[in-house]
């Protein structure tokens with residue numbers, strides 16, 4: 001579903017990423033790690049079509065990203081669940097409306113979807129915050145809302161950028177459990193994080209593969225860290 | 226713009242609007258400006274139509290009628306009138322000529338002297354009305370013959386004073402249309418500026434919408450709908466207020482002066498209702514163009 005072939009990327013200066021070839025196996029659980037500024041966010045953006053590779057090819061669900069029109073990219077985003085690093089909500093809509101936003105923009109606000117939404121809110125533990133506005137949420141609540149929004153369209157793959165960035169250890173464990181549950185339901189999960197203890201904690205719950213960005217390249221790290 | 230699109234625009238997913246935050250003050254400015262433009266456009270329209278009517282009427286009369294005044298001592302007046310009518314009978318291009326009766330002259334002068342006055346007591350000239358054939362007659366030739374045989378006759382073929390007026394009325398009509406055109410262009414410019422401002426102010430919102438899979442079309446529609454409805458609503462209010470004011474103008478009288486004939490007549494009353502529609506179309510096109518330009522530049 002996500003395939004990178006000899007991909008390089010640069011923001012204009014020197015190459016940030018180069019010679020990256022990668023193929024995500026359906027149903028598996030990945031961590032993408034590396035020091036801050038290594039290019040984790042950049043690599044994720046390449047994976048959901050927000051950036052075009054400087055060279056090489058990114059293939060998403062069988063389509064070469066460089067050949068997709070703008071509407072094609074929009075259609076692609078409906079098939080991938082993305083938790084952005086800064087969450088990015090619409091601050092004038094309630095938490096519920098924000099979580100349902102992907103349904104609304106794709107015209108799928110059906111009754112069945114409404115029930116799914118209620119269930120999803122309970123699953124991430126935000127039922128009591130349903131009518132709150134995003135700026136009123138705590139860091140952990142924001143991350144859980146972003147995760148709910150990412151999975152409301154039942155995507156096959158979930159990409160999460162530092163989902164435990166601004167939360168305490170308890171909350172990061174809770175988020176991790178949610179992501180592991182999603183993986184158990186058959187979704188491919190890719191989590192970018194610089195937090196090695198999170199990766200260690202995951203090892204007991206799921207068989208995770210760790211991709212490490214070093215020297216502008218991605219390596220499959222050994223089982224132990 | 227297909228009909229389906231228009232329907233979706235007006236009746237479609239009203240919720241879609243909500244994804245873009247409401248923008249109180251700028252929205253009111255757009256509505257106000259559209260209303261003011263429509264208000265002015267109604268007057269430009271009224272001016273154009275009235276000048277058109279005036280030009281047409283003056284032009285018609287100019288082409289058809291002239292007058293001869295017989296200014297002579299009382300005792301010679303009847304004889305000179307007879308002589309002038311005789312000459313007119315043999316003039317090519319004159320369809321019909323007759324001397325006005327005393328009561329008709331009295332009616333013509335009533336606005337100045339009142340109805341009580343006995344005209345016979347005054348040296349009022351005798352008037353002869355001439356209706357021309359379509360071909361018209363040779364005014365210069367007729368003047369020469371009259372000068373030779375009827376010393377008191379003065380031919381007034383109206384062209385000297387009416388031609389410039391018809392010309393002026395035609396210019397005025399052109400000015401009215403130019404003003405209406407400029408107002409339309411101003412609505413387009415105003416809406417384009419407002420739409421650009423709204424798109425820029427909502428760059429963050431647009432980015433989030435793109436991230437969750439909204440198409441450009443969906444995003445653009447939220448903006449297009451707003452500005453189209455604002456331009457329509459504002460222009461409707463402006464046009465209706467202006468029409469009410471036009472309706473309250475004094476009625477055009479029999480011998481309509483220019484100022485009293487400004488009101489709409491007959492089916493022309495429907496024309497101002499086109500202004501809100503045109504305003505909406507202009508806003509729709511301007512916002513579409515602005516949105517498409519802006520969205521293409523975003524990731």
Ligand SMILES: Nc1ncnc2c1ncn2[C@@H]1O[C@H](COP(=O)(O)OP(=O)(O)O)[C@@H](O)[C@H]1O
Nearest residue numbers: 011012016034035036037038039040041042043
């Ligand atoms: N839009 C951008 N323009 C220019 N440089 C950028 C941009 N985004 C990120 N960078 C740079 O690219 C590098 C990698 O950034 P990022 O992918 O966010 O790293 P990470 O997520 O691993 O911390 C950083 O040095 C950052 O400054």
Ligand SMILES: [Mg+2]
Nearest residue numbers: 040041085162
């Ligand atoms: Mg990052």
